Amino acid sequence: MTGEFMQLKIWHKMIIGISIPALLTLIGGLWSYKYINDVKKRHSYVQIADDLKEDVLEVRRNEKNYLNYRDHEHFKQVLASITVLTRSIKMISPATIDEIGKDEFLLLNRTSTNYSTVMEKLHAHFHQEKQSIEKVREEGRRLETFAATGEHKVGLSTNFILNLRRLEKNYMLFRDRDSFTQLDNALSQLKGMVESCYDCMPYVEAIRDLFASYEKSDSGIGELQISGNTLEEITDRIARRERQHIETFFTITQRFTLIALILLCTLGPMLVYGTASYIVAPIIRLTEITKKIAEGDLSLRAPIKEHDETFTLAVSFNTMLDHLQLSHKSLEKSMELLREKQEEVEKCASVGLLVSGVAHEMNNPLNNISLTAETMKEEMDVLSHGELNECLQDILNQSDRAKRVVENLLNYVGARKSSAVERLDINSVVNESVNLITNELMVTNIHLNKNIPYTPLYVKGDHNKLEEILVNIMVNAIHALKDADPGVLSVSISHEQADGQVLISIGDNGHGIPESDLKNIFEPFFTTKPTGLGTGLGLPVARKLAREHYGEIEVESKEGEGTTFKIRLPVYEENV
Amino acid sequence: MMIIDDEPIVGRRLSRMFERDGYEVETFIDSEAAARELENRTYEIIITDLKMQNVDGIRILETAVEKNPDVKVIIITGFGRKETAKEAFRKGAFAFIIKPFRFEELRQVIRKAEKEIRNFSSG
Incomplete structure (x- = not known):
């Protein structure tokens, strides 16, 4: 994977680096759009469910009215509201039905159809029940009349009939088992009282019919109410479920937004940093190498392992370096x-x-x-x-x-x-040189300030040449001290162990050397001395001889204060 | 006539000879003193060395010409290079003689200079 990735050019890496977040954002955007659309749709489903529920409630309200009044007018109202419900259901698009749940709608349709059927049946039952009631009342009245005429056998009193009618009325009023039992008991008594009372029979029959009617219409009412409840339950369930859907949607949205925010805050910078460093890495590698090369190591080369634009860059760079190295060599x-x-x-x-x-x-x-x-x-x-x-x-x-x-x-x-190089004690060489000029010092009245150690300090060289160096410089000092009062010539030797050198200082407090002349004093034939006194070769010769001894002569001078010559020579070491 | 040379022998010998020829001669070993003297007095002929301490021959030439444009300056030097000679002539030197020279050589040059001076003053 990484191998393949390494082959990409910076250009491609950048495109990928930009496209991935862009694509992710696009997907996120599309998803959010679809998501919001879904929520909107679900919201409309809730509306639909609420409307259906409303319709069902209207049906139930009319049903209650109808059950109360049991007349044709209210029956029509119930039917009308049922029609409203079915029309509402029919207006819902099949796609929506699929979304909400086909089964629910199937059940809803079936139940509403069933409800209508039950309703119509009930209405018929109510009609029959009314007829039965009419019949019972008619037969009751006839039975009353029959009892009043007295044409019957003993036992059938008007009171009994009246009581019977009262029980009948109770039953009609309460329509419950108690009042029915009382009425039934009374009817059994009536049967007992009159063995074959033909005049009583129609009444009994009518009561029986009424009882059946009641049973039928009661069961019809039950059926209707069950059906109505079912309708209510279904619509209620749909509405509840759609609400739940929206709730879930909101919860998910909330969580998703939170997660996206956290990812954006943590992964985002990491991703950006990673991509950037991944793109820049080869350039940085190249930069590091070039920095090293720039510091001077021309033998280094840029690594040619990248496969992007830096590859060409590195190759060109290396070619340039090759040329540079060649030119550098030449x-x-x-x-x-x-x-x-x-x-x-x-x-x-x-x-x-x-x-x-x-x-x-x-x-x-x-x-x-x-x-x-x-x-x-x-x-x-x-x-x-x-x-x-x-x-x-x-x-x-x-x-x-x-x-x-x-x-x-x-x-x-x-x-x-005619040089004779040997191991020499520089202290004694200096002492001997000083002795050579002692006479001169005495004549010119110059005070000698000598600081030469007693321990021998060895150098390798030619005794005569070293002496010449020292005498040359000391004679120069004496000349410089011509007008000094009192003239002091200082000669000292010190061992500079750090450098492995002997330092011989020859100083004077004479007139000094002008700064403009300082750079010329070691040039041959440069002299500031009156004619005949100097050849202009003393110091050049001294320097030449010092260099022959791998040493050096330096001069420090201040006009009016004096001049100090410093002769450095390497210390002789046995093992060198 | 003024003679400037830090070699004392030159002044000694030349002054003796030219005085015998009848010239009035002043010799200087120190060029600086000569330069100072030039400020005070006018000389007709100046013989000067080129390479000297402090004030060199070219400076003497410049000072003298500035003071008296008709002055005849003869430069004598131990080592004459073409460029130095050219510079000297450009700055108004009358002659450029290289050491060692014969006294007669210098005498001829001086006579020529004297003649020019006489011609100029009479004409």
Whole structure:
């Protein structure tokens, strides 16, 4: 299932994600519509049932009237209301009948037809009963007359007859078993009194007929009432059932709405969140990878396991990465080449700088020599002995100067590579270097502030070269301290264990180096010293030598406060 | 005539020779002092080194030309590059001589400058 689902494109996922809730809503809507329609229909059924019940009640009301008056007029009213009922039933559509219950209507129809039949029969019975009553009264009167004439045998008194008539009237009035028993007893007495009283017989017969009539009409009334009750029961049942239906509908609606609301509140957000994250998941996966790649790992690739649009995206992305990685590699190669080239160029530039510096530094003494020589040549005759001597001294000095330039240059270029690398105690190297300048310090009246530990601290290097570095920098310091009063030269050594380095600080409280010059002091032939004092190669040589020892020289200076050179060299370690 | 060069020998030798030729010569080793002097006095001919501490030859040239447009400035330098020479001429230098030079070479240039000055003042 999930496998199939994974194959879907984002586009399809979105359509599904939107259609499912939409479809559910549509179904819910349709269902509600149908449901409300049903409720409406049921409500109309209740109306119908109520109407039927009304009709039946009308019938029953007329029936009661009729049973009270027992006349033709009320009989007609009953029939009319029955007709109303049957017409009402007939007007109900077969579909509705099917819905409410065919059996009920079948029963209702049958019962109403039966009711009519019973009614008509009853009416006939009532008619017969009336005739029977008439007959009883007629025969009674005749019997009275017969008793009054006295033409009968003994025992048949007028009183007895009158009593008989009274009982007859009672019976007609009450129509119950008691009065019938009394009347029947009286009739038995009459039979006993007169053995074969032909004149009495019709009366007895009439009473018997009346009794039968009563029985018939009573049973008719019973039947009618049963039928009427049945009608009432049926319509009542229908109405009740339809009401119940509506009640149930409402209860269901209430529950359903509540459930729908709860589902909407809980499942809804979950469904929306789920769908959204499901749609976005591959994009997020891709994003995470791209983030990592963006952080610099070009060897990573986007996973190509999705089957939606991100698949193409991932493939394109990876292709792009391939290209990028290739370009990156070639770029790195180019950079490497460029670096090499740049180094070359820098070398060339520094060679150019070197050449121009050398030219300047050489041409000046040469110029001096040539000018002096020319003077001597032109003034040979006029020059005093002293002047001549001065000229010769100038020439010698300037040749020395030129020699020094060449020496320094050779040093810088490294032509004299007579290096002897060994394990050296840097403390003693510094001490020896300081000793070399002690005389200078004394002459220039500079105070030395030395802070060198006694425990040996070893570095690997060339004793002479290290000494040259130190002397170069210390001589610079002495020059800077020319005008300082009192001039202080501080030399200290410390072991920076964290970096595994020795730090040699050489500081002075001289005039300092202007910030604009700071960046140039390690450039060859950059000098701020008066002519002849500096070659502009001291610091470049020092730095070059320091770097040969895998060390570095840094400078900190503040104009008017002094300068500190910091020489860092790696500490010699036996196991390295 | 003013001679500025931080090489003291240059000033010493040149002043001696030019004084013998009959010029009035002032020498300066410190270019800054020379620049200050230029503010106070007008010189007809200035010989200056190019690469000096503080104030370099080009600045001296600019200051001098500004003060006296007819001044003849001769630049002498230990290392002359085409661009520097071009710049100097553009800024009104009379000549650009590279060290080491023969005294006679400079003397010719000075004579030429003197001639121009004389022509200008007489004409």
